[in-house]
Amino acid sequence: MKSSIDTTPPKLPKTPKPPKISFKAQMLLAREDAIVQAVNRLLAEKGFDAMTVDEVAANVGIAKASLYKHFSSKEELAAAAMVHIMQRAQAFLSSLPASDTPIGNLRAAARWMMALKLAGEMPSLPSQNSTLRATLMGNKAYMDGVMDASDRLGAWIEAAQQNGSLNTTLPPIAVLYTLYARACDPVLEFLRLNDQLKDDDIIDLVLKTCFEGLNSR
Amino acid sequence: MKSSIDTTPPKLPKTPKPPKISFKAQMLLAREDAIVQAVNRLLAEKGFDAMTVDEVAANVGIAKASLYKHFSSKEELAAAAMVHIMQRAQAFLSSLPASDTPIGNLRAAARWMMALKLAGEMPSLPSQNSTLRATLMGNKAYMDGVMDASDRLGAWIEAAQQNGSLNTTLPPIAVLYTLYARACDPVLEFLRLNDQLKDDDIIDLVLKTCFEGLNSR
DNA sequence: GTCTATAATCAGATAGAC
DNA sequence: GTCTATCTGATTATAGAC
Numbered sequence: 001m002k003s004s005i006d007t008t009p010p011k012l013p014k015t016p017k018p019p020k021i022s023f024k025a026q027m028l029l030a031r032e033d034a035i036v037q038a039v040n041r042l043l044a045e046k047g048f049d050a051m052t053v054d055e056v057a058a059n060v061g062i063a064k065a066s067l068y069k070h071f072s073s074k075e076e077l078a079a080a081a082m083v084h085i086m087q088r089a090q091a092f093l094s095s096l097p098a099s100d101t102p103i104g105n106l107r108a109a110a111r112w113m114m115a116l117k118l119a120g121e122m123p124s125l126p127s128q129n130s131t132l133r134a135t136l137m138g139n140k141a142y143m144d145g146v147m148d149a150s151d152r153l154g155a156w157i158e159a160a161q162q163n164g165s166l167n168t169t170l171p172p173i174a175v176l177y178t179l180y181a182r183a184c185d186p187v188l189e190f191l192r193l194n195d196q197l198k199d200d201d202i203i204d205l206v207l208k209t210c211f212e213g214l215n216s217r
Numbered sequence: 218m219k220s221s222i223d224t225t226p227p228k229l230p231k232t233p234k235p236p237k238i239s240f241k242a243q244m245l246l247a248r249e250d251a252i253v254q255a256v257n258r259l260l261a262e263k264g265f266d267a268m269t270v271d272e273v274a275a276n277v278g279i280a281k282a283s284l285y286k287h288f289s290s291k292e293e294l295a296a297a298a299m300v301h302i303m304q305r306a307q308a309f310l311s312s313l314p315a316s317d318t319p320i321g322n323l324r325a326a327a328r329w330m331m332a333l334k335l336a337g338e339m340p341s342l343p344s345q346n347s348t349l350r351a352t353l354m355g356n357k358a359y360m361d362g363v364m365d366a367s368d369r370l371g372a373w374i375e376a377a378q379q380n381g382s383l384n385t386t387l388p389p390i391a392v393l394y395t396l397y398a399r400a401c402d403p404v405l406e407f408l409r410l411n412d413q414l415k416d417d418d419i420i421d422l423v424l425k426t427c428f429e430g431l432n433s434r
Numbered sequence: 435g436t437c438t439a440t441a442a443t444c445a446g447a448t449a450g451a452c
Numbered sequence: 453g454t455c456t457a458t459c460t461g462a463t464t465a466t467a468g469a470c
Binding site for chain 4: 245250280282286287
């Protein structure tokens with residue numbers, strides 16, 4: 001079963017490793033970043049089911065087979081996009097000034113998610129697809145990102161409840177889920193379609209509804 | 218093309234038309250109702266994209282080709298399920314006692330939608346699918362149902378704002394969309410997965426979050 | 435690693451006998 | 453109207469040359 005052709009690369013004299021490999025790796029990462037950006041946009045536009053791998057390849061400008069050299073399945077493509085958005089989330093949360101109040105940080109986080117959604121940069125995945133869920137659960141980078149974000153938000157939630165700014169009768173986990181749900185709130189699109197509100201006004205409106213409630217105060 | 222066997226029913230003396238035709242029509246409607254129920258359940262379980270026409274046929278217990286004698290496309294199947302759920306919604310809204318307050322009726326409507334979702338009886342459709350949207354928009358029964366429900370809810374929203382129980386700084390359309398969004402709120406499923414809350418407690422929690430807001434009062 | 439070409443599968447829809 | 457069998461097209465994934 002051994003090939004008769006020697007595929008061993010010729011031993012080169014002495015250029016140890018860092019520069020050349022780093023350059024090639026950078027090219028690779030740049031291309032993969034382009035792929036992830038295309039996937040992210042398509043996931044935001046059409047969702048996972050409607051997005052096709054052909055579309056992704058066409059958007060990136062490479063052949064479909066080349067995509068599969070970088071990512072082994074459509075699910076892996078989606079997972080890469082989710083890892084990317086979680087990294088952006090972590091960066092944003094880190095950028096929030098420690099001087100702000102816990103409730104202020106929570107509002108800022110919700111606002112950030114909604115702005116991303118309205119900007120068409122928030123990937124949306126079906127929560128029922130089991131093979132997709134399995135891929136995500138098995139992706140350490142993604143799970144770490146979720147954990148990290150949840151820890152930060154969870155700390156603010158507890159602090160906000162302790163200083164009396166957040167409703168103390170709500171379990172922290174319910175508050176956390178309610179905030180996460182702003183990333184896929186259909187009210188955002190509906191308001192954009194039916195009203196002639198500007199995006200910032202839509203966000204203000206939904207943010208007010210979320211934090212102040214429908215009831216009169 | 219005429220069959221050699223006479224399948225014409227023997228002319229009976231004098232029973233003009235209603236009973237026999239009505240019987241056949243009733244059989245037809247009964248079968249179509251079975252189809253709609255299967256579609257409704259599958260749409261609630263897996264969503265439109267993941268639901269296959271083969272599954273629907275298998276659930277009903279008929280051949281796929283027979284399905285297409287009743288409904289001309291997968292989109293029409295989904296539309297029939299939506300018409301059905303809108304009829305249930307109209308029936309529920311009509312059943313609300315006129316003695317209750319407007320805000321009480323709005324809360325009851327939100328509660329009803331969430332209960333249906335947790336019971337696996339609320340069909341969920343992708344809001345981006347354009348051909349599906351076109352089918353729904355072209356379905357008079359569905360559109361009439363949406364209009365009717367929106368009119369009823371809209372009247373309560375206005376009344377609740379006038380009597381000071383509902384936040385008057387929110388546009389009525391935003392309130393309406395916020396209520397509708399409870400029918401597909403992912404927080405419901407998430408709470409069911411992570412907490413060991415009973416369904417009724419989950420509904421109370423989300424209802425409180427929706428009407429009272431995250432902020433402390 | 436990138437490409438073209440193709441395999442393999444699956445799902446929506448239809449043909450035609452009964 | 454219901455069935456079996458099939459068509460058609462779309463989509464995920466891969467083979468193999470360069």
